[in-house]
Amino acid sequence: MQPSSTRPFPAFLEGGPKLLYIDGKHVPALSGKTFQTINPATGKVLAEVSQGAAEDIDVAVKAARRAFEGPWSKWRPADRQQVMSRLADLVDRHHDELAMLDTLDLGAPISRTILGRKRAGALLRYYGGLATSTHGETINSSFMPHDSLTYTLKEPVGVVGAINPWNGPIGMAIWKLCPVLASGCTVVLKPAEQTPLSALRLAELCIEAGIPDGVVNVVVGLGDAGAALAEHPGVDKIAFTGSTEVGRKIVRASAGNLKRLSMELGGKSANIVFADANMDIAVAGAAMAVYMNSGQICSAGTRMFVQRPIYDEFVERVAAFAKGIRVGDPLDESTQMGPLVSSEQLDRVCGYLQVGKEQGARALAGGARLTEGALADGYFVPPTLFVDVADDMRIAREEIFGPVAAALAFDDIDEVIARGNDSEYGLGGGVWTRDLNNAHLVAKGLRTGTVWVNCYQVLDPAVPFGGYKMSGFGRESGNEHIQEYFETKAVMVKLDQ
Incomplete structure (x- = not known):
């Protein structure tokens, strides 16, 4: 290349x-x-x-x-x-x-x-x-x-x-x-x-x-x-x-x-999408909360909780978005996602891709290393979205540090806060909703150092950043x-x- x-x-x-x-x-x-x-x-x-x-x-x-x-x-x-x-x-x-x-x-x-x-x-x-x-x-x-x-x-x-x-x-x-x-x-x-x-x-x-x-x-x-x-x-x-x-x-x-x-x-952040969220904004925002920097961000929103009434449509749209991300030469200014940092990190991420499939998850997008064409010699894994994920699967509990999202359905706010907190980590979290009441309840309820509302990964020199628990x-x-x-x-x- x-x-x-x-x-x-x-x-x-x-x-x-x-x-x-x-x-x-x-x-x-x-x-x-x-x-x-x-x-x-x-x-x-x-x-x-x-x-x-x-x-x-x-x-x-x-x-x-x-x-x-x-x-x-x-x-x-x-x-x-x-x-x-x-x-x-x-x-x-x-x-x-x-x-x-x-x-x-x-x-x-x-x-x-x-x-x-x-x-x-x-x-x-x-x-x-x-x-x-x-x-x-x-x-x-x-x-x-x-x-x-x-x-x-x-x-x-x-x-x-x-x-x-x-x-x-x-x-x-x-x-x-x-x-x-x-x-x-x-x-x-x-x-x-x-x-x-x-x-x-x-x-x-x-x-x-x-x-x-x-x-x-x-x-x-x-x-x-x-x-x-x-x-x-x-x-x-x-x-x-x-x-x-x-x-x-x-x-x-x-x-x-x-x-x-x-x-x-480390982190395994919950990114929560309510049924009333602006779908266009939430799809792109939730996707890039995982895929930015090839998923190599400690606060990445890799546990994508989606309210059940919109779950099927939302994951299909995130999968389509993921497939449209331009993966390639990082020196090409049109590239949106580059390789993983090393062969060791490539092996780690590919190991989780295999584990996810073995435990019953299904890759709606990505799911395997790129091994053909101009990118074959690099450490490239495309944006991956797993569905049919259970909370106790390793891909939903362990930090992968790669472009891998696990989509999980939820029904109500109390349930999703509890599931969001069911992690040893507490670094970041997100919520996508038009309902300010839900936004504030989730922000207060998540045991995490930062909660982004209708945005993700925004950092400001004046705003403290850090973790709870094992983060x-x-x-x-x-x-x-x-x-x-x-x-x-x-x-x-x-x-x-």
Whole structure:
């Protein structure tokens, strides 16, 4: 398959192996090892990347500590806001390149990755504002003399270990970086080994923006590098996005020095369509709640609950919509859905396709890997819709992380809320209805961090995002996010008489 984009190939990919970024310098892994990152649309090698490990993590953490305790600690809030504004300008200027790196590395269509420009800049500028507006408070104490002063200070928590998944590389990197810079912390970022390129390019932009050496460090590596970061005694906080399985391991690894944790984990979100919903809007919205990014989104609405009077018509229309999605070369700007990220993810998703059929579900659309034509060498699975699904089937209970929807019929609101909550996860959820009463009842009833009404997957820098139950704890975005990067110190002063 030949790339069909007219956009320039990123110059960042030229030359030798891509190096780690530690203490303001590009450095090879201490072991000298490298690994290959693969273009999932072709199955071919995209770049060689230095393979960091525990010893590289240690060097990066020590650099972050020096920066935290050194000049960076003297920067005023307005200084941090200014450097974040410069970084936002640079990210905007180079966003076409960053988007192309993500398309090549992840397989997400360029038509989608290019849309991240607005969100990237909005995040950096929003958190830049939080840098200057976050503060402590004065307190009228009930136990100190009246001629005393009691107040709180907000102080940065310290060195942050940020561990990212592969399904939104540049967006996730910026999301993790924003509260670090705004609060005055420092960071060692470990991007997913499947998609390391845009995070390494972002590190170069941090240099250009004027962020001091050691404040931002990027160590690419395999799972052992992430484990070393999670257990390192010099790390004060871990911010993790990824699977619930890995999240459990990080919790255990963090116990040594009782690190502060924030974790955005897996999901199996209920997307509920009532009979009175606007059918045209709900069909497209519910479909793309699953098929966007080839289903590789933790909050994807993969459990599609449809009220019984419209069930047959609705699933037929979703199936038709799914069959009309253009699957193909992610560099082709007309492509709507690209490949899965890796051969391992392809095997996982195809395994669930087989399990679904074995347990009695029927694929109304998709249902098998694409094995012929120009896409045969890539990791492509078409949008799949299963019907005849029961709540206890694995495809209705387990996170697949692929373009696979399970359609289930329901009768009334109490029933669907109970079934929606019958999951170990609680990250996202949706409801499609013209009845505001039903909308609010479902929003209140679902035990999940976000509920979208007549829309799905909308994210806003000012709106907190995170999970209930096994979908994690802590929030990203909004004022709640930056608070997790501060310690609150109480000061009680008895004034001289």
